Amino acid sequence: MKIKKVTANTMPEAMVLIKKELGPHAVILHSKTVQKGGFMGLFRKKQLEVVAAIDGEQHASLNRNNLPEKKDVVPKPLTMTRPEEKIKAQPWKEDLDELKNLVKELNRQTRRPLSDNVYIPSEIEKVVNRLTEQELDSLLIDEITNVLIISYKENKLTEKEAQVVAKKYLLEKLASIPFGEQITNSMYTTLIGPTGAGKTTTLAKLAAKAVLQERKKIAFLTTDTYRIAAIEQLKTYAQLLSVPVEVIYKEKDRLEVVDKLQQKDQIFIDTAGRNYREGRYLKELLPLLPELGQVNAYVTFSATGKQRDWEAMLANFTQIPEFSFIFTKLDETEIYGSIYNLVLKYDRGVSYITNGQDVPDDIQPATKEHLIDLILG
Numbered sequence: 583m584k585i586k587k588v589t590a591n592t593m594p595e596a597m598v599l600i601k602k603e604l605g606p607h608a609v610i611l612h613s614k615t616v617q618k619g620g621f622m623g624l625f626r627k628k629q630l631e632v633v634a635a636i637d638g639e640q641h642a643s644l645n646r647n648n649l650p651e652k653k654d655v656v657p658k659p660l661t662m663t664r665p666e667e668k669i670k671a672q673p674w675k676e677d678l679d680e681l682k683n684l685v686k687e688l689n690r691q692t693r694r695p696l697s698d699n700v701y702i703p704s705e706i707e708k709v710v711n712r713l714t715e716q717e718l719d720s721l722l723i724d725e726i727t728n729v730l731i732i733s734y735k736e737n738k739l740t741e742k743e744a745q746v747v748a749k750k751y752l753l754e755k756l757a758s759i760p761f762g763e764q765i766t767n768s769m770y771t772t773l774i775g776p777t778g779a780g781k782t783t784t785l786a787k788l789a790a791k792a793v794l795q796e797r798k799k800i801a802f803l804t805t806d807t808y809r810i811a812a813i814e815q816l817k818t819y820a821q822l823l824s825v826p827v828e829v830i831y832k833e834k835d836r837l838e839v840v841d842k843l844q845q846k847d848q849i850f851i852d853t854a855g856r857n858y859r860e861g862r863y864l865k866e867l868l869p870l871l872p873e874l875g876q877v878n879a880y881v882t883f884s885a886t887g888k889q890r891d892w893e894a895m896l897a898n899f900t901q902i903p904e905f906s907f908i909f910t911k912l913d914e915t916e917i918y919g920s921i922y923n924l925v926l927k928y929d930r931g932v933s934y935i936t937n938g939q940d941v942p943d944d945i946q947p948a949t950k951e952h953l954i955d956l957i958l959g
Contacts, residue, residue, distance in 0.1 A: 584604060584635065584636050585633065585634070585635045586600065586603045586604055586608075586633070586634055586635070587631065587632070587633045587634075588600055588603070588631075588632055588634070589616070589618065589629050589630070589631050589632075590629065590630055590632070591629055591630070592630060592720050592721070592724065593613070593630060593632070593720070593723070593724045593727065596613070596630055596632040597632075600632065600634045604634055604635070604636040605636060607636055608634045608635065608636045609634060609635055609636070610632060610633070610634050610702060610731065613630060613631065613632040613633070613724065613727065613728040613731070614630070614631050614728055615628055615629070615630055615631075615721065615724065615725055616628075616629055616630070616631045617629075628721060630721070630724050702727070702731065703731075703734055703739075705734070705739055705740055705741045705743075705744050706727065706730045706731060706734055706739070706744050708741050708744075709726075709730065709741065709744045709745055709748050709958070710723060710726070710727050710730070712957075712958060712959055713726065713748070713919065713957070713958075715917075716917055716918060716919035716957045717889070717917055717919040717920050717923075718919035718922060718923065718957065719919075719923045719926075722755075722923075722926075725751070726748050726751055726752075729747060729748075729751050730744050730747055730748065733747050745958050748958060749954050749955075749958060752922070752954045752957070753950055753951070753954060755926060756922075756925065756926065756950050758929075759925060759926075759929060759930070759931045759950075760906075760931040761931045761932055761933070761947075761948050761949055761950050761953075762931075762933060762947040762948055762949060763933060763934075763947045764878065764906060764933055766878055768876050768877060768878050769846065769847065769848055769849055769876075770848075770849050770851060770871075770876055770877040770878065771785075771788060771848065771849070771850050771851065771877070771878040771880070772850075772851035772852075772853060772871060772877050772878070772879055772880070773785050773851075773852070773853065773880045773882045773908065774853050774879060774880070774881055774882065774899075774902070774905075775855065775881060775882035775883055775895075776855055776883070776887075776891075776895065777855030778855060778884060779855060779882045779883055779884045779887075779910055780882070780884060780910040780911060780936065781852065781853065781855060781882050782806075782812055782815055782816060782819075782852050783910075783936075783939060783941065784882060784908060784910055784934070784936055784945065785802075785816075785850050785851075785852050786816070786819040786941050787936065787941050787943075787944070787945040788850065788934075788945070789802065789819070789823060789825070789848075789850045790819075790823060790941055791945075792847075792848050792850075793823050793825065794823075798847040798848050799825075799845070799846050799847045799848075800823075800825050800846055800847060800848045800849065800850060801825055801826045801827065801828065801843045801846045801848075801849050801850070802816055802819070802820050802825065802826070802827040802828070802849075802850050802851075802852065803827070803828050803829075803830055803839060803843075803849055803850070803851045803852070804816050804827065804828075804829055804830070804851070804852040804853075805830050805851065805852070805853050805854060805871070806852055806853060806854040806855075807829065807831055807854070812852070812854070813829060816852055819941065826843070828842070828843065836871070851871065851877075853871075879902050879904065879905040880905060880906060880907065880908045880933060880934070881895075881896070881899060881902075881905050881906075881907055881908070881930075882907075882908040882909075882910060883907065883908075883909055883910070884909070884910050884911045884914075885909045885910065885911050885912045885914070885915050885918070885921065885935075886911050886914050886915045888920070889920040889923055889924060892920075892924055893924070893927075896924075896928060905930065906930055906931050906932065906933040907921075907924070907925065907930055907931070907932045907933065908932070908933055908934045908935070908936070909921055909932060909934075909935050909936075909948075910935075910936040911936065911937070912935050912936065912937045912956075913937040913938055918953060918956040918957050919957055921953060922953060922954070922957060925953075931948075932948035932953065933947065933948060934946065934947060934948055935948045935952075
């Protein structure tokens with residue numbers, strides 16, 4: 583038996599190295615994420631350490647196929663080894679036999695190639711393929727694959743059981759991140775996000791909930807003076823709920839309007855959708871809002887967006903001390919892994935999700951379980 587340990591940035595890279603060293607029939611025995619490099623414990627890079635093996639006969643056959651044509655050689659005289667010396671020289675033989683039997687057992691199972699002809703059990707592969715299709719982070723998929731392979735060795739998982747193991751792992755990763763409605767004492771609620779995210783409609787859904795279910799006295803404010811239609815849309819919602827709406831054009835207007843509405847239980851602030859990848863737009867917005875420490879701020883993205891664009895905008899949101907996410911239009915996509923990636927990377931939870939245009943119905947508090955169920959299918 584030939585055993586090889588390789589280190590790479592991702593599982594596909596590791597598989598290329600394994601295939602090169604051991605051939606296409608190698609079997610993964612173990613993988614884990616490790617920290618490499620750095621200076622004095624800093625700037626260390628995450629890498630994947632993978633242990634693979636191949637049966638000795640297969641490996642020898644592979645090597646023979648790659649050897650040049652044999653030449654006649656004079657055989658060397660054989661030396662005899664007494665049995666007790668042979669046993670003494672191979673104290674690891676029992677461990678190797680046990681490992682060999684394990685590899686044979688894994689080979690016996692029906693398998694399909696995950697990538698580059700390195701095989702994993704088909705029950706696990708189906709779950710891993712689903713996570714890949716959902717655009718979950720590749721390193722996270724590697725971690726889950728490792729957990730599933732270990733569990734499979736112990737319990738011979740079915741596909742359904744593999745999903746349960748994956749869900750448990752994904753939930754544990756989010757253990758410290760709050761989801762759902764956040765109870766605060768702030769009277770201000772605002773949504774910030776790019777054009778087309780559905781902020782105005784989502785704000786109206788939250789406002790309708792406050793009026794119809796919680797019986798609060800509310801008002802609307804808007805800083806979106808760039809689109810006349812946005813103001814008219816908010817006024818329509820205000821009329822339906824029989825609540826006032828005020829427009830803030832400049833910073834001095836904010837002080838007058840906020841003072842005018844002090845008797846309200848809740849004030850919902852609509853903001854303009856801008857290209858927040860450019861930091862200047864956030865700088866223009868912040869003076870129009872109350873002190874951010876007093877505001878329930880929700881960064882609002884459409885679930886149909888791209889993770890790279892979300893991260894480019896979030897790089898400019900460092901001036902917002904506390905916020906959680908709202909993801910809209912979940913009914914318009916089938917890919918949810920990017921939402922999980924964003925939550926995990928920025929350590930910010932999801933408060934609400936929306937899945938339609940109806941006010942106030944198509945909004946619900948987000949839960950970790952629901953997000954992971956969407957990912958696993």
